[in-house]
Amino acid sequence: MQSLWLSVTFAAALLVSVALKFWLATRQMRHVAAHRAEVPAAFAATVPLAAHQKAADYTLVRSRFALLSLALGSAVLLGWTLLGGLDVLNTVVRDAVQPRFGSMAYQLALLVAFVLIGGLLDAPLEIYNTFRIEQRFGFNRMTWRLYLADVAKGLLIGAAIGLPLAALVLWLMASAGAWWWLAAWLAWVAFQLLMLVIYPTIIAPLFNKFEPLPDESLKQRVQALMARCGFAAKGLFVMDGSRRSAHANAYFTGLGAAKRVVFFDTLLARLTAGEVEAVLAHELGHFKLRHDPKRMATIFAASLAALALLGWLSQQQWFYTGLGVTPNLGAPNDALALLLFLLALPPFGFMLMPLAARVSRRHEFEADAYACAHASGRDLANALLKLHEDNAGTLTPDPVYVAFYYSHPAASERLAALRMEPA
Numbered sequence: 562m563q564s565l566w567l568s569v570t571f572a573a574a575l576l577v578s579v580a581l582k583f584w585l586a587t588r589q590m591r592h593v594a595a596h597r598a599e600v601p602a603a604f605a606a607t608v609p610l611a612a613h614q615k616a617a618d619y620t621l622v623r624s625r626f627a628l629l630s631l632a633l634g635s636a637v638l639l640g641w642t643l644l645g646g647l648d649v650l651n652t653v654v655r656d657a658v659q660p661r662f663g664s665m666a667y668q669l670a671l672l673v674a675f676v677l678i679g680g681l682l683d684a685p686l687e688i689y690n691t692f693r694i695e696q697r698f699g700f701n702r703m704t705w706r707l708y709l710a711d712v713a714k715g716l717l718i719g720a721a722i723g724l725p726l727a728a729l730v731l732w733l734m735a736s737a738g739a740w741w742w743l744a745a746w747l748a749w750v751a752f753q754l755l756m757l758v759i760y761p762t763i764i765a766p767l768f769n770k771f772e773p774l775p776d777e778s779l780k781q782r783v784q785a786l787m788a789r790c791g792f793a794a795k796g797l798f799v800m801d802g803s804r805r806s807a808h809a810n811a812y813f814t815g816l817g818a819a820k821r822v823v824f825f826d827t828l829l830a831r832l833t834a835g836e837v838e839a840v841l842a843h844e845l846g847h848f849k850l851r852h853d854p855k856r857m858a859t860i861f862a863a864s865l866a867a868l869a870l871l872g873w874l875s876q877q878q879w880f881y882t883g884l885g886v887t888p889n890l891g892a893p894n895d896a897l898a899l900l901l902f903l904l905a906l907p908p909f910g911f912m913l914m915p916l917a918a919r920v921s922r923r924h925e926f927e928a929d930a931y932a933c934a935h936a937s938g939r940d941l942a943n944a945l946l947k948l949h950e951d952n953a954g955t956l957t958p959d960p961v962y963v964a965f966y967y968s969h970p971a972a973s974e975r976l977a978a979l980r981m982e983p984a
């Protein structure tokens with residue numbers, strides 16, 4: 562009975578989230594198409610019609626692609642769960658591995674098989690996105706050779722980091738008793754903090770070249786800004802983002818000695834020194850206002866709640882049967898429970914998306930205000946506009962779509978807020 566109830570609730574949550582995503586995407590497409598003919602008045606002097614129309618076309622093509630991905634992704638999710646895909650995979654892997662190599666090997670093999678099959682199912686979409694859509698709009702710089710090298714490196718790094726972490730969590734689930742989820746959470750938090758140090762210093766350099774900012778006059782200017790903001794500079798790096806894409810970006814990353822600001826070479830090629838300074842001031846704003854620690858604290862709290870929930874669910878027979886899987890007899894169910902939980906959670910968690918997006922947009926406004934106080938707001942506005950145009954971001958998104966998804970405020974709102982800051 563409880564099993565049927567879970568099946569129905571899960572199917573309903575999936576249906577509601579898909580319908581909502583579909584509705585949002587079609588709203589966005591209608592809104593962008595309706596404003597394609599004319600540059601909005603506020604941008605008429607600065608944005609050429611051709612750029613505005615390219616942004617509209619790019620948004621429309623991407624939205625259509627998102628609808629296709631949504632349909633395929635939902636079918637795959639149903640296939641894994643209610644239609645019994647994970648059950649079949651589990652039976653095959655368990656019977657092949659458990660008798661000869663034991664239960665830990667079986668569980669790791671199940672996780673690996675699941676990840677590999679999921680990756681293979683996603684690959685055609687990813688390839689289409691990179692080599693068709695991004696190519697068509699002139700953004701792709703990726704070659705097949707680089708793509709395959711990235712996949713190979715990703716698999717190796719994923720195995721080197723993911724397997725020990727998975728083994729640790731599975732071991733805790735088996736041997737730490739009823740409070741295993743608390744121990745697993747502590748391991749997870751420690752892992753995330755470790756990644757903050759390892760990612761920028763070891764992993765990211767495997768995919769891109771990072772060089773210290775070479776331009777002396779720009780460097781001095783940037784260091785003066787950092788001194789003004791009381792920021793102990795560990796590193797200013799230029800990344801060869803142009804190897805893969807023409808999209809431009811800048812970000813702040815790391816923890817402690819691994820703390821660094823990274824500029825894409827594509828960004829430096831496009832902005833004036835004053836504009837780079839303003840963009841950096843915005844990134845420093847995120848840092849000074851402690852946006853990252855706040856975001857991480859929220860994520861840690863949410864993952865603690867999720868793991869506590871999993872601690873309870875994994876003990877219930879109906880959790881497995883309700884999601885299309887027969888629990889193992891004579892073998893641990895921990896890896897199965899982890900997979901089912903990761904599969905079943907997103908349709909429910911999707912409802913929290915507007916909340917997270919809203920907090921993120923508020924942080925962007927705060928970082929912009931900080932940038933205005935420590936660098937030129939006019940430069941920041943110009944930089945944003947250039948980057949927006951280069952990335953073919955639409956100037957006329959649907960407001961409901963923005964409220965739901967956008968991690969950054971719509972360009973018009975952001976520029977309007979900047980103009981109100983005292984110069």
Ligand SMILES: [Zn+2]
Nearest residue numbers: 843847925928
């Ligand atoms: Zn930002």
